[in-house]
Amino acid sequence: MSRETLAYHWGKHHRTYVENLNKQVVGTDLEGLSLEDIIIVTYNKGDILPAFNNAAQAWNHDFFWESMKPGGGGKPSGDLLDLIERDFGSFERFIEEFKAAAATQFGSGWAWLAYKANRLDVENAVNPWPSEKDKELVIVKSPNAVNPLVWDYFPLLTIDVWEHAYYLDFQNRRPDYISVFMEKLVSWETVNTRLEKAKARAAEREMEEERRRKEEEEGKPTNEEEDDDDLEMYVDNDNDDSEAE
């Protein structure tokens, strides 16, 4: 990746996202929120709000720079390699799939390796058969500024496939850029660190949810004498027709 590319990509594109985001955030409800929170709030479940593009792109680029290092490439090891082999069959298959995702993202966007600790986005849903297999590595691609934070995944690695990321060095030859990225730039140490953090946070969340569920269950016996169990459980859901009647 040439010096010229970095000068424009980091010095102009990334800088502009940050500067414009600051302008958009000042004096609004978003001021004071963390960048990740701003991204989730302005993603607005797909109905995106104006600050989303700048916020997400600011985050994406930080994440991208940190995904690389001079003299990078090679192969990961330890837990990360084990998980890759478990979820993709082999390191080579993973590389193939990652490159394919990056090459087939139409238009502008990103390709990601992410850790998916499956959690339903419904408040009182409980996984009836939780297992380690619910947590897996996935490859995903996203358009424009979208990133896996909005899907509640833990991003581990990304490659920017907006044309500005490779046009000066590779022109239209995106596949060549992707290959060079994988062979010479990826910082597997960083990916590893991110994986450890992701696993820890996923475990924390599971414990949180367990704790909350136990609290709810322990609360139940004293309420059994009152009206309906159903009404107690679905307390948030005003629209629910009570079937108990």
Added chain:
Amino acid sequence: MALRSSVTRRTLTLGLNSTRLLPLSRSLQTFSLPDLPYDYGALEPAISGEIMQLHHQKHHQTYITNYNKALEQLHEAIQKGDSSTVVKLQSAIKFNGGGHVNHSIFWKNLAPIREGGGEPPKASLGWAIDTHFGSLESLIQKMNTEGAALQGSGWVWLGVNKELKKLVIETTPNQDPLVTKGPHLVPLLGIDVWEHAYYLQYKNVRPDYLKNIWKVINWKYASEVYEKECA
């Protein structure tokens, strides 16, 4: 139409008990790269020769190659009645076919200055622009604002609604043709705002590209299309 004739053929095949000697129900048209009506360097300094060559010989050619491939696969899938493949191919067709459609229009939207590039539109299109936008400058400003604000990759268009005979400014994402914004919309002018259209020359400063491209816009072509739709 293809489906009906292939069903007829299949019946015939069964009757004649022949083995794949019957021709395909319709020979598939393959598309090829249209020649530019000017040299790669003829639009300088507004658009560099380097960009024009890459844009035409690499990007547009790739869309055509992949479009032809997708069409061939579609043809096979239709003949086999493989609906899930038919549906799966739609995005590749939209993307690559759209790329071919859009770029074919784009080359005609540009002309060297000595061949009329940049000369303002007259006659019916000129009047329509003044009526609808107040002035040519105002149209240009609006299109440039829309083009600069477009996130990611896409196009900004001046089109005409052929039912209502009204001019419109629209943007489309990626390679979506203008017709995806409205079935009665006909493109008069499209400006490619994918980064590949300007990056080597203008880098991240898309607004400069948009400002300069008007010097080589071929209003003659836009007028012809407008007159045809609104005669």
